[in-house]
Amino acid sequence: MHVEWRGRIVVDPELHHGEPCIRRTRIPVSVIISSLADGISEEELLEQYPKLTREDIRAALAYGAELLQPKSI
Template sequence: MKANWRERIAIEPAIHHGEPCIKGTRVPVSVIVASIADGDTPRQIIDAWPQLTGDDIKAALKFAAEAVNNADFVPLPRTNGR
């Protein structure tokens, strides 16, 4: 996907309480990413939400990757010698 994910992801308070969604749809990025994590293929996702494209799915994954990359994580304390 050559286009920037910002062209495909919208964060609007009136849609899904501001949860990131694919522009022009009510499909949350989190649903797409979770579907991929559960083993669904892009074709299965598009079959379930025909308003999506392959580029929408790629944009959702790029958005999620950037969100994780920019998140601050606090390591958990080690327990039992681990």
């Protein structure tokens, strides 16, 4: 299953200095990914950020994974 992140992640120079964030929030993708890497559960993230959804979390992970894919020439 492919997670489509493009509808959930925005990069706006006026928002968080252009850092990728979850649409309609000020929650940076980096905060979601680093929190999960630090062992914070999805449930804890959802409690800490009430505007966040499970789909947003998956979109953040998909965005990060896509950035790490080698580019084909």
